[in-house]
Amino acid sequence: MSKYTFSFVKVLLLLSGLIQISLLRAETPVIKIEIQNHLFFPSEITVPVNTKIKLMIHNLDATSEEFESYELNREKVIMGNQKVIIFIGPLPTGEYPFFGEFYPKTAQGLIIVK
């Protein structure tokens, strides 16, 4: 009985190891963007093709902003001094402009997929 229990534990350990490896491999790349004085930093980002990306946007301004992109089909309100995450992709190669809807004159950016 104890032999079976032992091999059962071994199998469990092996399985959990496999799951951990697959989780690590599936980890989504994170790209950080900051908003300051209604500008995006960096304003140009290059990401790999056909890959899901996690954008972490930190608004350092006191005012709120809305991250918006028609090409990426994304929109999300970011309050002042707040951090938000937005998932984008997988995307085909190309250029995907994004902007801050509340201050579009200055808040402009571009995601290049290649």
Add this chain to the structure above:
Amino acid sequence: MLLNSVIIILREVLEASLLISVLLVFSKQLNLSYRWIVWALVIGFSGAFFYAANISSVSGWFDGVGQELTNALLQQGIFILLLFIIILVVLQFRRKNANTHILTIMMGLIVSLAIIREGSEIFIYLTNFTQAKDLFLIVISGAVIGAGIGCSIGIIVYYLLCNIASRWSLNVGSVLLILIAAGMVSQASLLLIQADWLPSQLPLWDSSDFISEQSVIGQLLYAVIGYEATPTPIQAGLYCGALTLLISLFLLTGKITPKEDNPS
């Protein structure tokens, strides 16, 4: 800043305005009381204010995707309520004796949910400028113009629908509601993809060269049919599924309900 403010407010107002005008047309033709619009506006605007005031904490829910999930939930709520409204309106048009109380409550709820969603963004945007006195006046003027255009389009649709024969206005109004409802499903699925709750996929097609989402036509189509230039297969599938469900329910309800003979 003025033009930007006009566009932002117009975009938010347009959808709610179309929805309200179609529901008001149905209320008029079914001889329902208009009272629901009053409490719907009150609940909607208070809800929008409350949502806007708490958006920071809402955003933090569910590992930072609370905003997407809340908005998707509001849109799904509107979709489900519209589904019932369409059935009830068809029933009511066919035999005039059904209970109208539930119908008006649903109409009010839909408008409340729509205003909570769209209105909260307007509140968030406008609060940015409360400190900047000179800018505030410009932004508020823009907001008034944008809201004015949005409401005017709603009023035009209202009178257009009222002035076509009652037989047609049921069909035209229902088609508009069906399209808006399916658009809600499409928008909600987009938010769930953004939150990574639905799998992200490569877009099915790209029609942005044909009709850009930024263009006036693109914006109008977005408000009416939930137009997307680059939908993913899941989004397009859910949209078509919702559309099929709504159309079949609309046709089926009309078919199985015997038309009551009018003594006149």
